[in-house]
Structure formats: C-alpha cells, structure tokens
Amino acid sequence: MADAILYGVAQSIIERLGSSTIQQIGSIWGVKDELEKMNRTVSTIRAVLHDAEEQQVESHQVKDWLLKLRDAVFDADDLLSEFSTHVLQQKEMDSDKMPNKVSTLFSSSNQFAFGLKMAPKIKAMRKRLDDIAKDRKNFQLTLEDRPLETRVLTRGRDQTHSFVRKEEVIGREEDKKAIIDLLLDFDMEENVSFISIVGMGGLGKTTLVQYVYNDEEVTAYFDLKMWVCVSDVFDVKAIVEKIIESATKKKPQNLEMDQLQDVLRKNLNQKKYLLVMDDVWNEDEERWCSLRTLLLDGSKGSKVLITTRTKLVADITSTVSPYFLEGLAENQSWSLFKQMTLGKKQEIDNPNLEAIGMDIVEKCRGVPLAIKIIGRVLYFKKTEAEWLHIKNNELTNVTQLRDGIIPVLKWSYNHLPSHLKCCFAYCSLFPKNYLIDKFTLIQLWVAQGFIQSSEENLQLEDVANEYFMDLHWRSFFQEAVEDQGRNMCFKMHDLIHDLAQSISRIECTLVDSKAKNVNEKVRHLSFPFCHSSFFKENLTLLVKANKIRTFILTSNPHLNSFAEASYKQSVDDDDFISFASVYLPSMEGRVEKSTLKTLILTFKYLRVFDLHGLQMEAVPKFVGKMMHLRYLDLSYNYFEFLPGSITRLVNLQTLKLIHCQKLRELPKDIQKLVRLKHLHINGCKKLTHMSCGLGQLTCLQTLSLFVVRKDLEGSSKHYGELDELKKLNELRGKIEIKNLAWVKDATSKSKAANLKEKQHLSELELVWNPDDNVGIEADHDDEGLLDGLQPHQSLKLLRVEGYRGVRFSSWLSSLTNLVKLRVENCKKCQHLPPLCQLQSLEELHVRKMDGLEYISDQDIIASSGSSSTKIFPSLRVLFLEDCPNLKEWWRRDIVDNGDVATTSTSTSSSHQYQQQILLPYFPRLAALIIQDCSKLTCMPLFPNLYRFSLRNASWKPSQQTMAMTMNTDIESLPEEWPQNLISLERLDIWACPRLTSLFRFMHLPSLKNLTIARCELVDQLSDDTECHLRKSTCLQTLVFTGISKLESLPTYLQHVTNFGSTI
Template identity: 70%
Template sequence: MADAILYGVAQKIIESLGSSTFKQIGSIWGVKDELEKLNNTVLTIQAVLQDAEEQQVENHHVKHWLMKLREVVFDADDLLGEFSTHVFRQKVMDGDKMAKKVRIFFSRSNQLVFSFKMASKIKATRERLNEIATDWNNFQLKLERPLKTQDVTKDRDQTYSYIGEEEVIGREEDRKAIIDLLLDFNVKDNVSFICIVGIGGLGKTTLAQYVYNDKIVHDYFELKMWVCVSNDFDVKKIVEKIIESATKTKPENYEMDLLQNKLRKQLNPKKYLLVLDDVWNENEERWCNLKRLLMGGARGSKVVITTRTKLVAEITGTIKSPYILSGLPKDQSWFLLKQMAFGEGQDTIDPDIEAIGMDIVEKCQGVPLAIKTIGRVLYFKTTKDEWSYIKNNELTNVTQLKNGIIPVLKLSYDHLPSYLKCCFAYCSLFPKNYLIDKLTLIQLWIAQGFIQSPENNKQLEDIANKYFMDLHWRSFFQEVEKDEGMNTKFKMHDLIHDLALSVSRSECALVNSNANNVIEKVRHLSFSFANVSFFRKNLSTLVKANKIRTFILACDPWVGVGETMEESTLKTLISSFRYLRALDLHGLKINILSNVIGTLMHLKYLDLSSNDIEVLPSSITKLVNLRTLKLSMCVNLKELPIDIKKLVSLKHLDINGCKNLTHMPCGLGKLTSLQTLTLFVVSKGLVNSSKHCDGLVELNRLNDPRGKINIINLAGVKDAISEFKAANLKEKQYLSELELRWNPEGNDGAIACDD
C-alpha cells in the first residue's frame, strides 16, 4: 500500500526527463531516443499505478508485480540523478555555458568511457522497465481512474478556511458532566482521579481540552497541567513532563529523587488539575508508582485521564465509575458533516443529498474524526450520484465501529491527489505524538522530490506549504503551535498515524530498539532516539538497507546519551548509504565529519545541528544538490567551508547559535537562492583575507532571505554607512526580522521587525 511514494518517484522521473538539462544531455550523448522511450514507459506505468494499488489488496500477483516495479523505478531515479549530478558538478567547476562545457567535459577519454557506461545503463534500465510494464495488461489494470478516486478541484470561499475545525460540536452535556465531577468537593481523598473512556477518534482529547480551558475550571484550580502520555508509560518521563507543564521550563536531566522533590514543591499545597491524555498503561504497579507522587495536592485536586480501555479506568479511576464517552447523536453528526462537506454560508441543501448524508453519518456511528475525514472527501462531490457512490460502494463494509474507523479514514486517503498521498505516507517516519516542525517536513518532502515543479516562478517551499495546508484542511494534521510564516508545529491523531503506517509499511520504517524491523528493501529510516551505542551495535543490520533515501532522527537534540559518535561508525554509515536524499545526524556529539560525506551525490538535506564539529570537511562542497544545511548550535564550529559558493543549490543555511564562528567565507553572496540565513558574522580579522568575505557587501545579491537574520560583530565595521548601503538590506522584502549586534557577548543588540 506504499505505492503513493512509488507514484511520487515516477512523477519525479517524468519531470527530470522533460527538463532542459536532460534534453541537452540526450542530444550530446546520442541517447535522446533512449531517454524518450524511458519517459514513455514510465508515463504508462504511472497511469496504472492507482488501479494496481487498489487491486493488490486481493490480488497477490499484482502485489508481486508492484514489488518488482518498485525496485526498477527507484533504480531508474538513482541513475538519472547520477547523470544530472555529474553534469551539474562540471557546470559548477567550469562556468555557466553548459552545452559547450559538457562537450569539452565528455571529449576527455575518461569521460567518454563514463558516457558509454551510462548510456548502456539507461538502455538496460529501460529494458527492465519494459519487461515489467508489459505485464500490466495481464492484470487488466485500468489506465483511467474510476469515479471514486478522481482528483477533483474546487474553488473555496477562502483559502484553507478551517470550517468548524476549532468548534466543539455536540459535547455540551459531556462538558457539564465532567465539570461537575471536577468541582465536586465531597470526596474522600485530597486528590481524585476521573477517567474518560472511549474508542479512538471519538473526541476524548477534544472534550478534555474543552473542559481544561473552561473559565469556571480556570478560576477554580490554582495550577493546571497537561501531559500527553501515550504508549510510553515511563514514570520519570511523565514526572518531567508534569514539571515542564507546571513551570513552563524543561527540567534538567535529574535523578528521580530530585525530580520527585521538585514535583512535590509544585503540587504542595495547591489545588491542582492535571490531565493525563491518552493513557495505555495496564500495569497497576507502574500506575501506583506515579499515583504516590501526585497525592500531595490540596483538597479538591483532580487528575483527568483519557484512555481507550476500561481496564486502564479500573486501575486509575477513584470517582464512581469511569465516564464513558458516546458517539455524537445523529443530528449533531449531520451538523458536523455539513460543516465539513459544504462551503460556508450554503444554507440550501438538496433533500436527496441530505438523505444520503444522513445514511453516511449513521455508518460513521457518531465518531467525529470519521465524520470530519469523510466530510472533506464529500466537499469535492457536488452531485447526488457522487454522494451515492461514496455511500453504496465505499462505505458498505463499514458496519462495526471498532473495525470501521480505519476503513473510513483509509477512504479519505484514497481520495487524496497522488501528490498528497506520498507526502502523507512519508509522515509515518515520525513517532506517535511527536511534535513535527512544518518547515523541516517541507524540506524533507522537497529532498525526496515529492513536490511537483513550480509554475509561474513559485518556490518549491511555497508549493509544499500549500500541500501541507491541504492535508491540514482535510484533518490529517492537527495544529499544536503556530507562529508566523512556516513556524508551525503539529501532530497527527494516533489513528491517522496508524493509517500512515498502513500505507507506507514497505517503504518506511520507524526503527525499533532491536532494529529487527529494518528490511533490506526499505527506502526510508527514522529513529525516535539518538543512542550512539545503538548505531554501533546494530551497524551490520542497518547497512543491509543500503538503498535508503532517508536517515533521520525524530527526537529532540537533548534526548541522546552523553556518548560520542565514533568516526569509524559514522564513516561506515555514510559510505553504505550512497543514495541518501536526507541525512539527519543532529545531537550525536560528532567531533569529526568524514570526507566521505562528499560521495553522497544525491543528498539534498543535511542536519548536523547540536554536534561538536569544529571544521567541516572540504568535500562537503561537492554536494551540488544540497538544498538544506543545518548547523544550529554547533557551538565549536569555527568556520564554514571556503568554497561554500559551490553549493549552488543551497536554499537554507541555519547557523544559529554557532557562537565560535569568526567570519563568513568568500563567495557566500553568490548563493543567490538562499532563503534562510540565520546568522551573518562580520570578520574581526583582515577583510581582504582569502578566507574572509568582503564584509556586508556579501549580502547585496541575497534578496530572497526569509524570517530572521542576526548580524553580529558590527563593532568591526569601519565605514558603517557605506557597508549598510552595500548590503542593500532595504531590498530584502521577505525578511521579517533583522537583529544587529555590535558586541556578540554583550547586551547591545537592536532588533528591527517588519510585520
């Protein structure tokens, strides 16, 4: 079911073969016909992928066909990437007159050998694809997609107007009931425990939030705290989260004895409210270990627990019986569906469509998450026939609530455009309840080639942001923290996360502590921990997956232990994964980055943040496809690569917190595509040094930076007026914040913001 990613790779191949670069290469090498034939084959294959994805569920022959196809399509993409990178590198070395230089480049004897070798590889790959493609007729795969999965677009009244997403529908009586329990003072113990029980997607968390933010509740309790527990019932971690919620400050890595003292100081003698959201623990001893630490509050303190299982409620609850949350009543379900399925202000609804809609909400059995996702599917359906098709053909098997919720959610996935399917499936790499940074996700999507080529000079980042907002609008993402621009953090509902896992299982793996879920043909790996010893112990298992395109650490920089990543382990990892598009090594306490990093010709995203690196290897400038380089909080980093100007694709350079940087390298100003430049260090040394840039004039041609730039060491600028004129700061229209600092160690900064 991971063929959304396969479809995205096929689309990337088609775009590559249609580019001017490959047309020139084809003419020069004499392989133009081969490339055109390859393009036609991929186009045909892509056209039947949707039907093949649906048939493979019941047809094992189709499933096997897709597995074979997947390998060849990925190999073809790697081959084309290798071609374009070789030419790109030569272009960087020799200048911009591409056609002329390529001819010179390939006139050399060693390059002639290379070109013949590549030409034969193209032919071999095309023949492999043709052999597989001819089989699709045997399975009677359809070239045209049926009604139920057609990509339909529809103008909206306001772009991404989240109609009804922020409102709580049909839970007023539940809210009152829970508040009555919270305000009940006639209880035996100072601290009481209330359990809200219900199946996934029913709205337990939403109800708890509704109550938590109620004014009466706010005024009644002296202290309110919220902790998302989920599957990992680790008492120490939960205590840390409670302290962080109470103090708004993340506690240091204390031992348990110190942590419990800090917790008691926060709770005693206050009347507090604590919400423990999404609890799965059914081990009574573990619960009692936590409960003992929570008993110090004043009389009237309450702990609200949300859970899917009644056993958890039996273990934890002390107030009467658990509060069993039911589905929404039919009228409220229809009200919610209308908000999702119709434009704002549409009062008149066809009675036939309403009758069908009432049948649909009955199948959803009052589950808000199911109603919302189905509603977003129906938003693009405007006729009675289309609504009937959804009800009669796609919801017929959804008869039981427990088993029906995932098929309902899967239906919403089926109706996504193909370019959104691969983006959503990729999100399975993040753990449940992980707070995902939107900009990081967008950069990873771009690195994998999931974002379709821009039109009308739009940036890929802007198109990716539109993709994100579309998935958000369809209820696949839940916004948690929002700032201006791209600075948004979000989560996926755990059932949505289960859906992402189910549609990406053969392509993506969130590696477990034993690495036993790493298979040879997986293409994307992520780790929810940064344990250096794990990589050393499981190195032989990991390197078997030598065709991976993603290696990311889905954890905070401070999660890892204090051990330093050995250079030999790191070198083996990097050299084994030569097809990587995204590599994340943040927080591993790396001292030395091996020169082998320069062999990752496909690499577009590299995160080395929060490491102990002092100098980057010179080979890093060979990464001509690199778009994102993150070095934030590399506090020992002394300088950037001298030839950084060779990173001609670089869009994002994050060097925030690199306090030991002494200067910016010459040629930085030639990276005219930079959108992110968080820090600019004015040299304290000789400006005309071969290593140092020419001062603020390097900023002159950088007109696309966004967000914030911090310029430091301005005390070293002799002619400030001419330097600032040369920097041309007023033309940087996308810049939202500018910080000027004369002495980086002192409190002398000036901040300019442009709303």
C-alpha cells in the same frame, strides 16, 4: 502508499527526461532514442498505477508486480539523479578552471568518458522498465492518464440518520450545550447561518449532532428539521432531492433541477428551519455556492449544521467560527469503555482486569469510535490473558478488524490527493507524541522530491507549506502551536500515526533498538532511541538496506524542541551548557568514525542524513561522496571545521549546523553548493566570519546568522563582507547580523547589503556588540551604517542591540507591518523616532538605554496622525527596563489643545482632574513591565491592563498613568485606580519603601494575583477598614517577599474568601 509514491517518482522521472540538459546529453551519448522510449514507458506505467493500487487488495500477483515496479522506478530515479549530479559537478569544475571560457562539459573526452559509463546503464534500465510494463497486460489494468490529485474516490460510507438514544451518548453534555447555544442564537446577522463541526474521523461528530437534533428545546425552536447525509459525492441535484425528501417525507420523482429548486425554496420559505448536512467532504467552493443559494429562503434564526473532517470545508461553508470537537476526557472515556465491555453491568470486579482496561483506554486518546470498537471486541473476552493479548498487540492490530477505526481513518486517507498521500505517510517516521516542526518537515518533503510545481516562480517550500496546511485542515495533524505566525509545531493523534504506519508499510520504518532484522527494501529509516552503540553492533544488519533515502535520528525530543526554540529567539551560552549537561549525555557515547564511514559509503542513495547530537568532534571527509544528498543535519556536535569535501554535495538543499558551539568557520568554497537553500547556523557562537562567495548562493532562503569578521586591517579576500548579502533576495524568516561595529566602509557596505529588497524576511536582528570596542575606529559611522541597513517594510520583528549612534534612522517609522520591536543597550541614544505610526506593533521592549530621556521627542498626538488620544492601537506588551534617565514618554510638557498635560504637583479630585486633562492611552495594552526606571514621571493611560509589574521604579509613572496627581512618596493605592484598572488581573510591586496600606488593592475588581516585594513598611498595615473587605472580589494569590519586618498577615485578609494561596 504505493500509488502516491510511485506516481510522484514517475512524474519526477518524466520531468527529468524532458529537461533540455538530459536531452542534450542523450544526443551526445547516442542514447536519445533510449531516453525517449524510457519516457513513454514510464508514462504508461504512471497511467495504470490507479487501477493497480485498487487491484492489489484482492490480487497477490498485482501486489508482487507493484513491488517489482517500485524497485525499478526508484532505481531509474537514482540513475537520472546521478546524471544530473555529474553535470552539476562538471560545470563547477569547469568554472573553477576556465571562468572566462566556454564550458568543456561536452568536450570529446568528456563525451567518451560519460557515454562509456552511462549508456549501458540507460539501455539496461529502459529494458527493465519495458519488461515490467509489458506484464501489466496480464492483469488487464486500465489506463487512466490523469493526475491522481484530481481523482475523487467514491467508495461509499454507510448513510447516517438523525436518531440516537440518549443513553448511547457519553461525555458530550458541554459540547451539546455549546452547539445548542449556537443553534438558538437569534442575534446572528444572517437569516440563515451556517455552522460547521470539525473533527477527525471517529470523534463522534455524527452522534453528537444526532443528540442535538433530537433535543426537545431544539425541536420546539425550529418550525422544520431536516437531515441529509452528504458523504463524498457532492452532487447538488442529489442533495436537493434528499433535503426535499427529509422535509416532506416524500421522495421527488423525475424532476429536473429547476423544478427541484422551486420545490425546495417553497418548503423553506418563511420557515425557521434546521438542516443537518452530515459528513461533508466537498472542497469546491463553486459547487457549495450553487447549493447555498437555494437555502437562503428561511426566516431569521434558520441554521444549517455541517459535520466535516476538514477545516477547509468549514472555511468554505461556515458563516460563523467552526466548532472544533475534541476527544473525550479520561473519566468519560472510561465510562464509555465500561459500557461497551460490560453492558448493563457497570463495574469491573477484577482489579487486574481494570488496570489493563485503563491502559487500553489511555491508548485510545479519547476517540469514541476507537473505544467502542475495542470495547466490542473485549465484550466477548473475559480473562486477563485475553485482554493482555489485545493490549500488547496495540491498537493497530485491534482496529484493523472489520468496520474498525483504522478502516474509517483509511477512508479519510483515500480522499487525499496523491501529492498529500506520500507526504502524510512520510510522517510515520516520527515516534508517537513527537513534536514535529513544520519547517523541518517541509525541508524533508522537498528533499525527497515529494513537492512539485508547474510554476517556475513559485518556491517549492511555499507549495509544501500549502500541502501541510491542507493536511492540517483535514485533521491529519493536531495540537498545532503557532509562533506568532512564524512557525508551527504539531503532533499526530496516536490513531492517525497508526494509520500512517499501516499505509507506509515497508517504505518507512521506525527501527526498534532491539531489532534483529531490517527489511532490505525499506527506503526511509528513523532511529527513535539514544544508544549510539546500536549502529556499531548492528552494522551488518543495517547495511543490507543499502538503498535507503532517509536516515534520521528522532531519539531526543529535547534537542528537537531546543533547536526550534533557539531559532525563534536567542539562546544564551549558559542556557545551552545547562541543557547539554542534562540531555546530550543521553546519547550514550559517540558513534565511532569507522562506523560512520561504513554508513556513509553504504548508504550512497541517501537524500536525507541526520547526525545531530552525536558529539562528533570531526565530520568524516567521506561525506562528500554522498552525491544524492539533499538534507544534512550536523547540529549539536563539537567539530571546529567542516571538511572541504562537503562542497562536492552539489544537490544539497539544507545544511543544519545549529548550536555547533565550537564551529569556527564555514567551508571556503561554499559557493559550490549551488542548490543550497537553507543554511541554519544559529547558535554557532564561535563562528568568526562568513565565507567569501556566500553571495553567489542566490537560491538561499534561510541564513539565520551573518557574522562580520572582527578585523579592520586584514585582507578581505577570504572573508565575506556585508555586500555578500546583495543578491540574496530570496532570504526569508530570520537573520541576525553580528559584529556591525567592525564593518569597514560602513555606509557603502550597508547599502550594498540591499536589505530593502528582501521582501520575504520577517525577522531582522542588528547587533553591534558594544562591549567589544578594542580596535574600533573612533569615527565609525554607526548612524550611516544603520541608515543603509533599512529593511523591506514587510518586516515583522526587529531587534537592535548595541547601536552607538545618538539618533535612530527615520526608516524605523516606516515599518508599518512591524509586530515586535526590541531596542537594547544603545547607550548614546536619546530618543526613538516616532513610533505611533507603527499601527501593527504588538510588543515593544526597551532595555539598557542609558541615554534615553524620552521615547519620542515629538507631540504624541501630532505624530500619530490623529486627533484622537488613542495611540498604538495594537500594542499589547510594553517592557521598559534599566533606563535610568528616562523621564517621560514624550518630550513636550504641554500640548496646546487640552488633550495632554504633564504631572501636576497639586492634589485634586479625580473628577476635577479629568475635566482638565485627558491623557493619551493604549487601548489594547495588556502587560506593562517597568523595571529600574527611577526618573520616569509621565506615561499614557492603559485602561485594559491585565498585568502590571513595577520594580525599583518611582511611583510617579503609575500615578500619572491613572490621570492622577499625588505626592511622590506613596503610602497606599490611589483611590482612582480601582475604577481605571478594571481588567487588571496581576500586580507586582517592588521596592516602594513607604507603602503601608493594601486596602484599595482589594478593590481592583479583576485582581487575582498580587505580589508585594521589598516594601519594608508593609508590616504596619491598618485593620480599620475591615468591614469593607467583606465584599472583596476575586483575589486568589497574595505573595509577600523580601519583607523582613512582616511577622503576620493583617487580620482583615481573613474576609477575602477567594484565596487560593498566601505566600
């Protein structure tokens, strides 16, 4: 990792030295020449890093030189960071003292004080770097002054071939079948289709494709088969030569590119061919297109099968969805292991040896190459002691053998551009199997200075996100879970984690709780354990590593996951109390204040300091001395206030205070944190107000909570009001605005918040706290307030709670990108604005709306802007709860075009009814939950429903949804339901007092789960239709609950043979 980190830090130094501020200071201090010399020296050092990194593998002298250089470059970076910090602090002091006068930063007294202290340090640092740079000549290092990220390593990998013995392939039958199905698919639109198989190194992509390539059915289907190994050098001419050689069995001799393309096209013309391109790394789309054009002359059904480690290559090359190859199942892994360790003998006689072997296989996590490598080692070792030795030395040691898995994965790493290498290696700080949050990781990368951008208008976080996605595409991250596009959590495969640790070496250390030593040169520390006593007992040990830049706690994955969950959605106090009682005590006591003081004063170069979950009741004031700090996590602690000294952290970018349940207020001078970008305060339930001056933090991107002070009479001098949001137009992600009922001058203040200009916000929660009405003005203009809080139309999620107006703002209908809408506890609201225009809406939740009579008061067809009866084309989840006066979806009784009609009280056949009436319908609705809506009588149709839950509600909405008319007191399922609900898999029926028959429920063709609750007459179920139930479909689970009279199940259920359970 040395080349990547040193290159990044060196680049950072060069950028700092070139800044106008540093140059101005240099002139004043009389060290301008020294700074310019330092710039030239660092530029020279940067230029030889490429060669030095390669030579250190064979030369201990070069390795020692790189270690000396590493320390010097880090120290130089710290020195320049100190300069920048003093400048920022001085500016803040001057702005406080003389807001209307010119800054005194460069006054004579300041010149003398700063110059006297810093000039000697600059000269000494410049000389130190010069001396190290001169030593490079001893090693004849080659100057190569170009960015590492443009450099492609060309160390070759062994050429692959198309042959594999069937007995060598274990556990890939399903994968083989899936790929063969793709190859033999004749109905693809293109004549020539391009299919990618994506997976990390060692998964067996090549072996699988060899298996497919030699399948008899595949061979019979294609007129021509070709195999080429592309590897890392994507030379179009060389690849074309390989394809021709594979097709003709003759190597083309001395042909120019034009001649080669002619030969290739003639060989492919009107032939249904299969071309395997194994091990493709090229990410240059233009190069790919220049080759692809030459491959399009095959007849319909031709396929090009590509194997790659990166999703990015698949995105560039594939015309169909890539096939992502996973690891082997446990039993398949065990079979492969036995094959490699035992040869023809397939069983292990020694049970102890078998147990050790299974533990080793588990460590391999289904990666065939790892299993093979270890199996080959164990083949020559027969005793328990030998196997235990290999097991206990872990896979890192085993797989560093010649041609092992780590060299293969390291080869993958070598292909990373330099800006990704340090980002990837930094991930070694997280324990294995740790669920890492993408946003957190991005903030850590930025804090360490790993992220650079030459574009002034591009946020570093956006660049870091691209870095992350690049690593994900290259299969370095896996098991990614995305939260509706808002965030992503992921893990690293154990072997990928081993790779990261082998690369990071002394840079990053996961501290063992039983450790007796910590390398003094380490720069990043992680503590994956819960013993707070460790810090006191090993203080002497820790303080020796006094130049660390990262101190993070990775001991409690529960806190990690709960923090992210609380950010994505509201977490109740009860949930947190329950959570804390179980998990927070696992920290085993508080860290003593004296220990914290020692750590803070010792680790003065920290960029990242994580103290979450330590049960601190007070934050030490000494934290203000950590001038280099960029990231501070104080989440899940018990303090009520933050020390004023925290505002001296002028470099701070991220401040996390998640679920600090007792925190009452933020620092009064928060505006001094001029570089603050992320303020995480979600879950701070006792926060009473926002600090005045918050609006000056124009770099702020994350502000998860904004609290309006509950005081209409008091002075606002020290309390931030809504207009603090006016200039915060870089906000993104989620913001919750609380206590809106207490906003003074509601209309003007809400407009001043300027939410309409915050185009990066994706989630907005507006909360009125309707239960807290004491002291609130009766004539408070809630409707004007809501009108003024109009967000940008790019908003994805909106929640409105406790709103006290009668009507909703019309801007709600203009949020065309809205994906999720929650409206709750708005007791006076009688209807919502037209929502049919929200074509992207996927979820709609309406709860506790006492005054709501109609979802819309307009013609449901006219308001959708379409003559079609299809409405809400994207809606998948609809939740209606506790709306006691909700009558219908739309207000009008009859739309005068024959498309819509209200409930009829007469009974008629389904055929006659559908001839007369066609109700609007939700084309994609999958889940419908209706609870405590007793007056609801008319709803649109939902033909593709998967889940339907009805609780304490009239049956009328369900009847009407099926385009049916029946008596209100339903006794059995309407006969039209089975033909209308063909996709329904789950049905919950609650509190339907006259329901007696379940017969037609058995005919819902896709129904798997049926729950009947509080339906007291269900014990009278009839058995007279038993013969028809012998053809019942896929019901698996039947649940009866709250039915006191039910003594036994009806006899006809014995003929439903698919039951998994009956409760």
